[in-house]
Amino acid sequence: MKSAIVVSLVILLSVFVHSNSEEEDFDVRKHLSTVSRYGVVKDVAENSFVPSDIPNGCTPIHLNLVARHGTRSPTKKRIKELNNLTDRLEVLLKDAEERKISLQKVPVWFHKWRSPWEGKVKGGELIRIGEDELYDLGNRIREKFSDLFNDDYHPDVYTIKATQVPRASASAVAFGMGLFSGRGTLGPGCHRAFSVSSESRASDIFLRFFECCENYKDFRKHQEPFVNKLKEPIFDEITSALVRRYGLNFTRQDTSSLWFLCKQEASLLDITDQACSLFSPSEVALLEWTDDLEVFILKGYGKSLNYRMGVPLLEDVVQSMEHAIQAKEENHPPGSYEKARLRFAHAETVVPFSCLLGLFLEKSEFQQIQREQPLQLPPKPPQKRKWRGSTVAPFAGNNMLVLYSCPANTSNKYFVQVLHNEHPIPMPGCGGSNFCPFEEFKEKIVAPHLKHDYTTVCNVKLDKEEQKPVTSKLSLLFRWLFSMGKDDKWSQKDDL
Template identity: 70%
Template sequence: MKVKVKKMKEKNSAIFMQHAILSLLILLLVPSSSSARLNSDESFDVRQHLSTVTRHGAVKDIVDNSFVPENIPDGCTPVHLNLVARHGTRAPTKKRIKEMDRLATSLQALVANAKERKLSLDNIPAWVFEWTSPWKGRVKGGELIVKGEEELYDLGIRIRGKYPNLLNEDYHPDVHTIKATQVPRASASAVAFALGLFSGRGSLGPGKHRAFAVSTESRASDLLLRFFDTCQSYKNYRKNEEPAVEKLKEPIFDEITRDLSGRYGLNFTRQHISSLWFLCKQEASLLDITNQACGLFNPTELSLLEWTDDLEAFVLKGYGNSVNYRMGLPLLKDVVESMELAIKANEEALPSGSYEKARLRFAHAETVVPFSCLLGLFLQGSDYNLIRKEKPLELPPKPPQSRTWRGSAVAPFAGNNMLVLYSCPARKSKYFVHVLHNEHPVPLPGCNNSDFCPFDVFKERILEPHMKDDYQAICTVKDVVPQSKLSSLFGWLFSWQSDEMESDMVDL
């Protein structure tokens, strides 16, 4: 009997501890009413705070002023360029279009309910009363929109201007290799980019365009640009981790739901807030409308909503677990191998036009984010030592704390990484890799935080640490699904609950 009582006490103590820790987590995550609010003046531009729905032009010139890029030494010339780019701004997917139609119906029901309760409607913004989805009646979605075409077209023009000796000679498909995924918005982005890159170089139409080739791989076998489609260990990890991510986001959405319900007198639910946040991102990014759905939230709330998106990208696509980025190893190897071929051609003094000068790739956020992580970008302090050991990092700090990991910087629409190989005959190391993200030099932690890294050092410190396993070894399902710190914690905190939310597996 005494043993039974003792076990019951231990069980009750464990449950009490679980609830205590849960309460502490919620207190830490929910924005305090007494915390400092972000300025609501014109300096806060919501179009720069839309996580991975941010347009390239809104953030491309926002740089870390604390980092001083290296000056490219005299006598160094670019001999090869690698580009890994995300597609441009796109329309919402079919699933999201349906969600917006449901939101329109829900808003009308919320207004009707407020009228039935004889509440004042003065605080409800005028647009809410008559709002219908801009995509109402659409049955297809996800395509590259005009703004997205312009992003990639302009990017092609800028890159050609930056590297004229690489990109100004006559086009040949073996000299300028263009690859894209089979998803139409990615291949359309490749076309828009190449139209800009080769504009004025052909004889087609008033723009003197020329034809070019874009190669694609089947989704089922595209290990370079859609490795996330075929990596089973990653898919298992993501499925296992998504409920924990949603649990971590819930306190933020619950607090904002309460605040907006009180502010406007409408019975908002967490789902309403989620849909309104999505609408805010679409309106601001695609339509340049910032005074409707985005106007419902104050800057502090918008920053917290942005953080929830950044958190999800960190855990499910980024540094949350090593499988997220290690599955991108085939792409990193392809980049390095292209540089080795360029070095061989340069050493043999092959004539221009007889070897590849640029390898241009167009894919998705699920491609760009892991590739950025393989390079070790967007790390703070000693984090690089942790990822070399394939350890998960601490989660991005919640606003108002500052953070390096921002979806708007890591993978906005048309976000890109460029690795430019330079020949420096007069230096001890004859070849260097210049690393740029969104067209700006960025520090490479594996190369003493320099953006201009000797090629041998790049191979040794960036590529080699990931080479102990190949793609098959990384992506073959083991007996135990890899877990991050987040899922390990929530695994026992919420073991008594089972209310998984629907997952949106549509790639970005």
């Protein structure tokens, strides 16, 4: 009997130690979905994937970059929400006092907290951390692909494009300063001037296709209430836990605002012992998942429209590589052809572009989207999933497509390597390799999307089936939501 008790105690102690160890190892900054800072998450990769070796003699001849802007401040709307949270915390504390509830369990920082962005009237700008992210990225790319960036600068050789949103163009400038540092005569850093071009926001179908696509704007307008409804059970569950834990009458909106504050504090200020400490690691995982669901449904694989509207960008990438191949075949002299096309935009650009490439999918899922079939939503924690906003599109998140010219004795002469956040990533469309023959890349990954013309996808009115209210989907999705994803046979009937 005593030995059984001892064994039980040992088991309990080991579980306790393991649990504490997990909490100590947990870094909330890696679980902030698309609010994650690049330096924290850029090296988080799938350990099981072994990148392809670049064959001897293969040299890069062209590089395409599609990058998100760097870390930015909260937007004007969100700054207002955080200012309101200051008043709301005061109300919660006063209410507890009136109900004679002990405040011993309430975190000390609650009592005098003020928003770090109090007094700001504008927001959304690139902050210094974001500038560093892009500057350092430019330096690393030049170092990694030195042969590509050894020509004198010319805007037709190194094309830099950004959207007209200031944080995107500022990111392009920071990147260019890193890429061309030491190449000029300006200032102590020997910088040089370079050109950043932009299309009008109203007609930029390459980098802001989501703003020009009428069907997408209509879809998003009708889908957002559904997504919020889908997230409610998780927020209600965590709100109840917070009420029990701290004795304050938190509402669902309070939980949402505190989670947003956690993301801003952890990502922008490296503060993890205030708002983030309110939530347990398992609760953070659930909150992160709700954010990832939103990205999946409204920007990613949740609906084919989300990424098919990005086809002009994909065509532009392929066209630039074909021009580089032509220049190589015709022996154009250095400095007479484009060697890199560098683009700076938004999560709404990077996420659809990643989907067009079929990234973060299993092979069977890639075949589904090729057949225009819907995918299951990302599984609920604690199940593992590939789709994470912190990986897919953190601040400064990026995809690079590097075109290689290989010796004539290889079976193919030109190959495409895909790097996501600077790391090789498997393409299910190319047999799970990150290094794909250019013609195979065009045939298996690009061609199936090209039958979808941007004007047809975005401006031809959707039929009534596509426009029907989303509320009819709730019963199926809630059943899936509460199943903890255990029933792998369940799949969505509708293309979200």
